[in-house]
Structures are given as structure tokens and as C-alpha cells.
Amino acid sequence: MTQTTTALRTEFDFELPHGLVGPDGRVHRRGRMRMATARDELSPLVDQRVRENPAYLGIVLLSLVITRLGDLTDIHAGVVExxxxxxxxxxxxFYQEINGVGPEHRAVACPSCGAHFTVPEPAPGGRLGEP
Structure with missing residues (x-):
């Protein structure tokens, strides 16, 4: 029996709609983000900035998983800010997309016209269109 191994892709390129204006005035639009680990998700929870302002969680989390933005490789919360x-x-x-934490979608077809499209899966216990 032959076993095939497929490499897991863990880093993904992105392009920002506007871009970060660096200290030298250059605009950085292209970057790279890696998939988050459990440590990435947990470590911001003990960060004092997040404890004081829970909305800061996203800033800290993105600073951990963005590996490059233009020529910048030292990505920290101050850069993301x-x-x-x-x-x-x-x-x-993009973070939600590459980490699979966004809403799941399924393919459906319109019973009247037969058009195919995707719709988000309802939350467990919920119905489509309900919060």
C-alpha cells in the first residue's frame, strides 16, 4: 500500500486594499500571514493591553501571525495599529479564512431556476438568517 503525503500549507500571501505607509513614506501592501497556533490564540489573553481593552485582542493576534508586510519583517502591535x-x-x-474560523458555506441550487450559489451554514441550533 502506497501512502501519499501532502504538505500542509501554513503561510499565505495577501494584498491590502490601501497599504501601510512606512516611516520612509513607502506604501507596503503585500504581505504574508501564517496560520495561527493554539499558543497564538491564547497568549494575547494574558497581555495587559488586552486585559485593559478586550478590543485590542485582534491587534495583538494579527501581530503574531503576520510574518511580513512589504519590506517589514518585524511586525508588532504598533505596526498593526x-x-x-x-x-x-x-x-x-483573511485570518478567519485561512484558519477556518469563519462561517462555513455550502453549495445550494435554486429550486425554481436551478442557479447554483453558496450560503453560510446556520449556527448550531440556529436557523439560516437568525443571529
Whole structure:
């Protein structure tokens, strides 16, 4: 019996809608993000900045998993804080996408016209369209 091994892809490239303006005035739009580990998800919870302001969790978490942004490789919370709001939202969505924490989707077909499209799976115990 032959066993095939497929390498797990753990890093993904992204491009920001606007980009980070660096200290030298250059705009950094392309970057790389790695998949999060359990440690990445847990370590911000003991960060004093997150304890004082839970909304800061996303900033700290992204600073742990972004490995490169343009020429910048030292990505820390201060760098993420400088992003435009649209770029931050883009990275949060991208984080959810590559880590599989976003809503699951399934393919469906319209019973009337037969058109195919995807819809989000309802939350466990919930129905589609309900919070």
C-alpha cells in the first residue's frame, strides 16, 4: 500500500486594499500571514493591553501571525495599529479564512431556476438568517 503525503500549507500571501505607509513614506501592501497556533490564540489573553481593552485582542493576534508586510519583517502591535481601518478589517477576514474560523458555506441550487450559489451554514441550533 502506497501512502501519499501532502504538505500542509501554513503561510499565505495577501494584498491590502490601501497599504501601510512606512516611516520612509513607502506604501507596503503585500504581505504574508501564517496560520495561527493554539499558543497564538491564547497568549494575547494574558497581555495587559488586552486585559485593559478586550478590543485590542485582534491587534495583538494579527501581530503574531503576520510574518511580513512589504519590506517589514518585524511586525508588532504598533505596526498593526498604524493600518487603515479597511486594511485591518481585510486582515481580520483573511485570518478567519485561512484558519477556518469563519462561517462555513455550502453549495445550494435554486429550486425554481436551478442557479447554483453558496450560503453560510446556520449556527448550531440556529436557523439560516437568525443571529
Amino acid at each position: 498604524e493600518l487603515f481601518a479597511a486594511d485591518l478589517a481585510h486582515l481580520q477576514d
